[in-house]
Amino acid sequence: MILPAIMSSFETKVRETLANPQNQGELADADAVGTVGSPECGDMLRMWLKFTEKDGQRVIDRASFQAFGCQTAIAVASIATELLRGKTAAEARHLGIRELTGDLGPLPPMKIHCGQLVEGALRNALDHDAGALPAVESSTANMASTLASTLHPKAAGVLRIVPLG
Ligand code: FES
Secondary structure (H helix, E strand, O other): OOOOOHHHHHHHHHHHHHOOOOOOOOOOOOEEEEEEEOOOOOOOEEEEEEEEEEEEEEEEEEEEEEOOHHHHHHHHHHHEEEEHHHOOOHHHOOOOOHHHHHOOOOOOOOHHHHHHHHHHHHHHHOOOOOOOOOOOOOHHHOOOOOOHHHOOOHOOOOOOOOOOO
């Protein structure tokens, strides 16, 4: 059971993050894009990644997101897209919800799927990283340009978080 004080602190941090959300919107020149949906609540989230070369490594230069989601998902996505800067694809792939939530701390049990939405979008984007998979037909060009344009009945299903891209 979550103590009311802990829940209150969590909600305060979410509110503070939402007062100045970071990295919202499409990255027009992204190298990777991933979209997932949660059949449980109907929320969806898309994440874009743009890579750059730094010290001989290919690292994430920018990450952004677009969400039809609850406040927690938006807050986690805001924090996660900040945390991703400078990470290699391999490092990003190893980030779980605990890391992606940053200063928000652990998510309350009823909010865990909100974090999974962000984690799922990140993994889906990494799976569609055109720069890392040049031989695979995974460019962002064949994906819908907005999150709204991907809304379709296939979002429903038995999986908790469903890749839509
Ligand atoms: Fe669905 Fe938070 S309630 S992502």
